[in-house]
Amino acid sequence: MSGISVIKPRSDVLKRQDEIVSSLKGLLSARSLVIDEAGRRAFETDALTAYKRLPLAVALPQSSEEVADILCFCKSNDLRVVARGAGTSLSGGALPAEDSLVLGLSRMNRVLEVNLESRYIRVQTGITNLGVSNAVAASGFHYAPDPSSQLACTIGGNVGMNSGGAHCLKYGVTVNNILGLKMVTMNGDIIEFGGAHLDGAGYDFLPLIIGSEGQFGIVTEATLRILPKAENARPMMIGFQSSEAAGACVSAIIASGVLPVAIEFMDRPAIKVCEEFAQAGYPLDVEALLIVEVEGSKSEIEALLKKLEDIALQHDPSVIKLSQSEEETAAIWKGRKAAFGAIGRLADYYCMDGVIPLSTLPDALNRISEICRKHNLRVANIFHAGDGNLHPLIMYNANDADEKIRAERCGEEVLELCVDLGGCLTGEHGVGIEKRELMLAQFNSADLIQQMRVKSVFDPDWLLNPGKVFPLETQESYLSSVR
Amino acid sequence: MIVQAGEQGLPLEICGSRTKRCIGRPMQTAGRLSTRGLSGITLYEPTELVLSAKAGTPLDEIEALLDESGQELAFEPNRWENMMLTPAGAPASGEAPATIGGIFATNSSGPRRVLRGSARDHLIGVRAVNGLGEIFKSGGRVMKNVTGYDLSRGLAGTWGTLAALTEVTMKVMPKAPDTASIIILNLPDEAAVNAMCAAMKLPYEVSGTVHLPAEFVTRLSNPDIAQLGVSITAMRIENFPAAVSRRIAELRERLKPCGEIYQLDHDRSRGFWTDIRNMSFIGRGDVPVWRISIAPDRAPGLVRTLRNHTDCHIAYEWSGGLMWLELPPSTDAGATIIRRVIAEFEADAMLVRAGQSARAAVEVFHPLTDANMALIRGMKEAFDPKRILNPGRIHAGI
Structure with missing residues (x-):
């Protein structure tokens, strides 16, 4: 896809490239700096691979102090900065600008402190999401947010996008699981927010920074809440002949007072692809499948599953299947978490991330099908049903220019539908460049101006992660009004 | 307007x-x-x-x-x-x-x-x-x-x-259909914080922990509890009935070494936590009250240091991570001492209650960099x- 315009590089900065690189060499060791073209190519895109921009240089610092030095340098040289964790953003959140320095945090991946008594872990933000859970697994703890990319994605990226995952119905998303952050501002100040304690009194910058898509500062350390692992967890699969029935079942489960840790939904095309990939035993002859997971002791799980089964039976399920072993449970989740990759083997796809009020689910699915039919594109639906977070995967052929444009237009219409139904453009992937121009569908200009004023508090020169989040024209008119 | x-x-x-x-x-x-x-x-x-x-x-x-x-x-x-x-x-x-x-x-x-x-x-x-x-x-x-x-x-x-x-x-x-709580009597502050932290490390989803000194216990609305005359440490489970019974039993077993343990069933448990939520344990009047948020395992150290400088009565919530302190009246409501001691610990302190003159004269919210x-x-x-x-x-x- 190439329909989204990318921010233009500033020619005066490009002209100074040699001078800037030579100054960076004085500032950073050879290991901390990537300036050759082949090296920089590795940083030219993220998981929204249709967009590529070769950055001017890449810095790979090892400490907050080094980050502070780099940001001071960038500020005095009017150099844009794009923070990068593992580059798994699906919305182009880590896409560089050609006149920018990429600041990669991959070398800052240490665990700094584990405190089981007070139930937190302090890490550098280049550590992977799974790396955090692994660091405390032997002690019987875990870090709750679990994005599908958890093997690769970093805590820094999770903080940037306020990532969720399949299990956030019960445990919340990133913002609900962070106690403290250390952030370096464009002034080179290293500032602590929160700490190892819960809520202080007064202003709380954490929720502003979390989800700010790297536009407020560079977050170098995080203190994360860790939780004791549940005694056991067991999923149940419920198949239906219509998505209406599946949607009604989800509503009934939530209204019943049982709060599963996860309620995941897949439609027929998604089930087929995931089953081929993971051999998880998904039923293939259903239109919609729910994976519902509960936790507790063995007897508690039995009782909860019985209750869920009773609810499901009132919605005409065609199959109900309980996981019978830990291996089966692992396979069920493997299939679900590998869904994006599995579909990627079939076709290029555009992964949407809209959210809808749950009551509109059947209507939403029908209208998504209509939109995709209109554009003559196939779609597979996979989503976090408990919280209404849809991931329609719109399949297209990247080598067909027309189809790429149609897929992009189709995606826009799906997201506009989500907003029309009372939902929002993005539940966990972030705005990035992908949904930037759609922001006016959800917000009016007063809403966006208030957000941009907050951005200016942290980054008055708008050097951090440029060209993201706000429609380009809106950004320009705001900036010209304040300058 | x-x-x-x-x-x-x-x-x-x-x-x-x-x-x-x-x-x-x-x-x-x-x-x-x-x-x-x-x-x-x-x-x-x-x-x-x-x-x-x-x-x-x-x-x-x-x-x-x-x-x-x-x-x-x-x-x-x-x-x-x-x-x-x-x-x-x-x-x-x-x-x-x-x-x-x-x-x-x-x-x-x-x-x-x-x-x-x-x-x-x-x-x-x-x-x-x-x-x-x-x-x-x-x-x-x-x-x-x-x-x-x-x-x-x-x-x-x-x-x-x-x-x-x-x-x-x-x-x-x-809302969980059932709830019950356990109460341990007469634990010193540090042992109470340790017991509450131990409970939170278990996979039973303890949904409330509080330790009240004897002075605060007398203010609770349940007369049986108010008359105990000793400190109490309470922990709550909320779930469906079978899970509440099992988890309470597990908790009692794990915390047995802490001493005598009593149980509050559904209604009495609800009543007790309503008191906690309503701050009934804090006395009326204008004795200064502070709110301190800290990593739970650092709370006992902070309190030891603080007690070298002043008398205080402290309630601990959030497994020790939230403290409500009553301090003796003074012109600065204890701000000088609190701020000096807390500087050595990573914590957040707010002066919640004090006369208007004290609140106007000192930093009420935690001073920042x-x-x-x-x-x-x-x-x-x-x-x-x-x-x-x-x-x-x-x-x-x-």
Whole structure:
């Protein structure tokens, strides 16, 4: 896809490239700096691979102090900065600008402190999401947010996008699981927010920074809440002949007072692809499948599953299947978490991330099908049903220019539908460049101006992660009004 | 009204029912803008776990409606305004009842916060008016939403200094059908914190922990407990009945080495935690009260150091991570000592209750670094450049 315009590089900065690189060499060791073209190519895109921009240089610092030095340098040289964790953003959140320095945090991946008594872990933000859970697994703890990319994605990226995952119905998303952050501002100040304690009194910058898509500062350390692992967890699969029935079942489960840790939904095309990939035993002859997971002791799980089964039976399920072993449970989740990759083997796809009020689910699915039919594109639906977070995967052929444009237009219409139904453009992937121009569908200009004023508090020169989040024209008119 | 105040340069007190008027820094304002008239629940979808209400809606009204569908506010709003009641039980300044806007503006979370998160965690959308009189919205009615910056949660805990909330949308949760609690008697503070931390490390989802010294226990409403004459350490389980019984039994077994353990069943457990949430353990009057938030395992060390300098009675919630301290009356309400001691620990201290002169003279909220304060000033500038909304409520000049 190439329909989204990318921010233009500033020619005066490009002209100074040699001078800037030579100054960076004085500032950073050879290991901390990537300036050759082949090296920089590795940083030219993220998981929204249709967009590529070769950055001017890449810095790979090892400490907050080094980050502070780099940001001071960038500020005095009017150099844009794009923070990068593992580059798994699906919305182009880590896409560089050609006149920018990429600041990669991959070398800052240490665990700094584990405190089981007070139930937190302090890490550098280049550590992977799974790396955090692994660091405390032997002690019987875990870090709750679990994005599908958890093997690769970093805590820094999770903080940037306020990532969720399949299990956030019960445990919340990133913002609900962070106690403290250390952030370096464009002034080179290293500032602590929160700490190892819960809520202080007064202003709380954490929720502003979390989800700010790297536009407020560079977050170098995080203190994360860790939780004791549940005694056991067991999923149940419920198949239906219509998505209406599946949607009604989800509503009934939530209204019943049982709060599963996860309620995941897949439609027929998604089930087929995931089953081929993971051999998880998904039923293939259903239109919609729910994976519902509960936790507790063995007897508690039995009782909860019985209750869920009773609810499901009132919605005409065609199959109900309980996981019978830990291996089966692992396979069920493997299939679900590998869904994006599995579909990627079939076709290029555009992964949407809209959210809808749950009551509109059947209507939403029908209208998504209509939109995709209109554009003559196939779609597979996979989503976090408990919280209404849809991931329609719109399949297209990247080598067909027309189809790429149609897929992009189709995606826009799906997201506009989500907003029309009372939902929002993005539940966990972030705005990035992908949904930037759609922001006016959800917000009016007063809403966006208030957000941009907050951005200016942290980054008055708008050097951090440029060209993201706000429609380009809106950004320009705001900036010209304040300058 | 805000536009007019801005034109005249007259600051406004932004409030709901003013129940927390005696908390925070005292202010002088020319006018008052109460959201009390903005009342009513505008959306409630039990199957989506979401509720919207105008900011002036009484908290009680919301909780009563949720209760009808077996749901609740999982953060169990803390009623710290109750400690401002006069000895006769009359509100010192407020015109009760507390409003939902005030709950989010002050980020008031109660005992269940330790398991289920804070008020701000449950705030998913707002409509508000900034200091220029401009109406803006943020977030929405769905619980997962990363569209743009999260101004909603960013406004939680700002005490009306950035914007006047007009409507709030929150995530609600199913209410557990059953509950029970265990009570351990006569544990010293440090052993109590250790026991509460040990309980929170178990996979039983303990949804409330509190340790009260004997002086505080006498103020509880359950006469059997109030007459115990010793400190108590309580822990709560909420779940469906079979799970409550099993988990309570497991907890009793694990904590057996701590000493004698008693059990509060459903109704008595609910009554006990209502007392905790209502801050009934804090005495009436004007003895200074501090709120300290700290990593639980650092709490005993801080208290040891503090007791070298002053007498104090301390209640511990959140497995030791939240302390409510009663200090002997003094001209600075104990601020000099608290601030000096706390500097050696990573913690946040707020002077919650003290006479107006003490609150005007000392820093009520935790003092911050210059870099942090620069950001707070920047935020004020971004929302309320004319300093109209609750000026000086948290920090002087902001």
